[in-house]
Amino acid sequence: MKSEILKYLSKYTVITKELEIAISESTLFKSFKKGSILLKEGGISNECYFILKGAIRTYFLKDGDEKTMEFYTEEQPVVPANYGTSKPSEYYIECLEDTIVSVGNPQLEKETFQKYPQLESLSRLIAETIIIKQQESFTQFKTSTPEERYLNILKTRPNLLQIAPQHQLASYLGIKPESLSRIRKRLMDRK
Amino acid sequence: MKSEILKYLSKYTVITKELEIAISESTLFKSFKKGSILLKEGGISNECYFILKGAIRTYFLKDGDEKTMEFYTEEQPVVPANYGTSKPSEYYIECLEDTIVSVGNPQLEKETFQKYPQLESLSRLIAETIIIKQQESFTQFKTSTPEERYLNILKTRPNLLQIAPQHQLASYLGIKPESLSRIRKRLMDRK
């Protein structure tokens, strides 16, 4: 289990014995059934997650529809926007499948960073990398049509099509379910 | 000049005497004329910036058009995606006005973090905050129409209309210049 976390971290740094210990000391697991809500809109969050198995979706309600913000799958961190603050959440966090996560909290984080400062450096590095990746996604989204976005998902995260229903995908692509249906049809016909 | 940086940091932490010293030790200024290119597509970057005065735009070329990724104004950090790596940049960084920046580089950063570890904690905190803000912008973009996006800019960053020509704004909003022109007309007519 822990090995998933180390595998993830190894993309950013060399895994030392000390790091292994640090991780094993600060790791707590939880598992959730498909459909579990980890955080509700308006709720307060004291936890962040790292997905070991399963999938998570964040969404909120607008104009009576669910708007899917992001899908998270194995080896991805999920940190609520209000994590560590006392502000109510703007969105829901939900398990799309039976899911096992490693759980963090601000206390534990603080202690761990104090004990293993390299872990904080690593966190900074990861955060900066995430910023860059987000920028790329945003730019990609802005400069492409819904059809291109759908094709992009097909190519880069085909598993999403298995785990998420189309109307969730649609809102993730910034369109209505009917439009996604049409786009799929257009693509079929064109073949 | 340095006070702008401290003002920015004070949003995230308490400014101690030590922090002030750390900043003054690690601060180098540069100024650029309007239109200066700080980084070209394909170029390597060893610098990151903090804008003290002026404005910066990042963009790249696609389908023969400039696609504006972001506008940065006073008190904002600008970090090229390839900063500190040897990968060529995917985009241009350009000054929209005469601009004065504080400049950082990986060496300096490393030394400073070593000497003042609290600065690295602060960087992590800031990076995490930026991630959250980016997520919010992305979500806002996805769930709104071009017209709503334009109105949002009008409300949240009205100064952009002064410093950037409309075709740059249009690509920033993910639409064609003609469409932005029509949106503006529609809004005028409606009043």
Next chain:
DNA sequence: GTGATTACTTAACCAAAGTCAATGCAATTG
């Protein structure tokens, strides 16, 4: 298993953005 709910598709119609081309306007340049 059956009925009810939810998800997906299809169609007709509308509104808005894309495309292409032309025009006007202002700033810049030779």
Next chain:
DNA sequence: CAATTGCATTGACTTTGGTTAAGTAATCAC
């Protein structure tokens, strides 16, 4: 000062997504 260039606007036309509504398929609950 005339010519050029770049930008914004406008118009005609096309394409595509949103909206509404209906029908079909799939899933869930009892």
